[in-house]
Amino acid sequence: MHASAVSAAFDALAREAKFRHLHQMSGWVDLTDKQIWDDYVRDTVNGKVLPGDRVFEAGCGVLAFLRSLQETMPLESRKLTLGGVDGAPKTVELVRNELAAPEDKDNFYVGLVPDCLQSVPDNSWDVVVCNSVFQYINDKELAKKAVEQMIRIAKRWVIIADVLDAKYHDVSNARIKHLGWTKDVPEYRSYDKVWWEENFDAGENLVSIRHVECQYYARRKERYVVYIEKNAPITDASAVMSRAGKGT
Incomplete structure (x- = not known):
């Protein structure tokens, strides 16, 4: 990852008082309506996170995604256990001191994917999410290692969101040149959709992609969401039909 430029940009955003919402301090500065952000988060998660789950975010920023996710949970069972990692030290300091719940603050730390995930135990988080990060990873091999680590630490799902589609690479990068906070950020990386299936849709895991x-x-036409279901169950249809027949 382009560590210095990206971390500095997000640390600067975290200190900006002019932004009203956490998602704006996470880089979504053009999205001024929190309801739209909440709808985006709910749409992205797509029912994969359940009440009481442990959810880890790689590239957690100022918890804009995680806190919105927490708010989508039913009132009677809203509590999620949250954790994450981010490459911007001042941002993580803000998270630990002010934004995270007291019982969650020790679950957040500074680091860059993929190396920062190596210390996380296997299957220790129900769902691992990573929103709007992969455009900053400057090498496809590093990106592959990052996904492999996310799969390792997840129990059920890995959700990688806001991935730049390769066919919109030039259009998107032309746009960021005109945004103030991205002027020092290197060119965004993009990914062909087939890259995910070629690398991760094998064995017991199942990859699906949607907008x-x-x-x-x-940006919903230019960006997509990748869902990796870990140890995806496959039910024998004949067994289901047999049980249904016995019940009649």
Whole structure:
């Protein structure tokens, strides 16, 4: 990852008082309506996170995604255990001191993917999410290692969101040149959709890809979400039919 430029940009955003919402301090500065952000998060998660789950975010920023996710849980069972890692030290300091719940603050630390995930135990988080990070990973081999680590530490799902589609690479990079906070950030990386299936849709895991349906998310045609179901169950249809027959 382009550590110095990216970390500095996000640390600067975390200190900006002009932004009203956490997601704006996470880089989504053009999205001024929190309801749209919440709809985006809900759409992205797509029912994969359950009440009481342990959810880890690689590239957690100022917890904009995780806190919105927490708010989508039913009131009677809203509590999630949250954790994450981010490459911007001042951002993580803000998370630990002010933004994370007291019982979660020790679950957040500074580091860059993929190396920062190596110390996380296997199968220790129900769902691992990574939102709008992969455009900053400057090498496809590092990206592959990052996904492998995420799969290792997840119990059920890995959700990698806001991935830049390779066919929109030039359009997207032309746009960021005109944004103030991205002027020092290197060119965004993009990914062909087939890259995910070629590398991770094997063995017991299952890859699926979709675009969010939140119509007010302006980048939804250019970006997509990758879902990796770990140890995806496959039920024998004949066994199901047999049980159904016995019940009649």
